[in-house]
Amino acid sequence: MVSSVPELLAGWELGLSADESRRAVVLHSLARPGEPADRLLATPVGERDADLLALRRRLFGDAVPLRATCAGCDEELEFAFDLAAVPAPAGPAGERRVTSGDWSVLVRPPTAGDLLAAAAAPPDRARQVLLAACVVEATRRQRPARADQLPAEVRRLVAEACAAADPRADITLAVACAMCGHRTAAALDIGAVLWAELDTWARGLLLDVHLLARTYGWTEAEVFALSPLRRRYYLELAGHD
Numbered sequence: 001m002v003s004s005v006p007e008l009l010a011g012w013e014l015g016l017s018a019d020e021s022r023r024a025v026v027l028h029s030l031a032r033p034g035e036p037a038d039r040l041l042a043t044p045v046g047e048r049d050a051d052l053l054a055l056r057r058r059l060f061g062d063a064v065p066l067r068a069t070c071a072g073c074d075e076e077l078e079f080a081f082d083l084a085a086v087p088a089p090a091g092p093a094g095e096r097r098v099t100s101g102d103w104s105v106l107v108r109p110p111t112a113g114d115l116l117a118a119a120a121a122p123p124d125r126a127r128q129v130l131l132a133a134c135v136v137e138a139t140r141r142q143r144p145a146r147a148d149q150l151p152a153e154v155r156r157l158v159a160e161a162c163a164a165a166d167p168r169a170d171i172t173l174a175v176a177c178a179m180c181g182h183r184t185a186a187a188l189d190i191g192a193v194l195w196a197e198l199d200t201w202a203r204g205l206l207l208d209v210h211l212l213a214r215t216y217g218w219t220e221a222e223v224f225a226l227s228p229l230r231r232r233y234y235l236e237l238a239g240h241d
Contacts, residue, residue: 014026025040028112045112046170062082068175073179079175107135109166114134131147131158138150171188
């Protein structure tokens with residue numbers, strides 16, 4: 001568990017210069033402080049996102065404000081989602097076997113490291129890189145085959161098997177529109193949500209440090225030592241409310 005403000009700010013600094021995939025790894029390191037990098041990268045995406053959900057709940061609570069566009073009337077929807085409503089996993093993500101005609105393919109769900117590798121690949125190669133990572137073994141008529149030899153239908157079944165093996169990797173909400181009643185599917189990207197909130201928190205905290213240091217001459221560490229309530233009170237006294 002993250003234990004200090006400096007840890008969170010250090011993670012925020014690393015995330016500022018990172019792309020979306022690497023940012024998720026940085027956030028995961030905050031959820032699992034001290035965990036070796038290779039173990040973080042080997043974590044299935046759904047397990048990583050479950051850790052990010054838990055971190056978000058510890059830092060900012062259960063209610064998360066979300067927005068979506070109604071697929072029926074284009075109305076902008078704003079709603080709050082209770083993260084406590086996300087069901088606990090039935091079991092760990094694992095391997096699954098796909099069979100179709102002459103093909104037999106053993107697959108596993110993607111890991112955080114797989115997403116990094118796919119993001120680093122040329123755009124037209126990203127899907128193939130991810131597919132190759134998730135295919136543990138493939139045979140056609142009991143002869144070994146490569147992932148890039150799989151026909152389109154088998155690739156589709158592989159993608160479905162990976163999703164079924166790790167359902168926490170895709171949290172989709174059904175949001176009812178108050179205007180037209182249409183129910184719109186809205187994906188919860190916990191990595192993006194948590195990063196946006198951490199970024200807002202960090203910038204606000206650094207502004208507090210600036211104002212209090214200028215007013216009272218306090219150091220950054222002295223400001224961090226204050227509870228949020230006392231910090232707000234001192235800011236009010238200094239006329240920075």
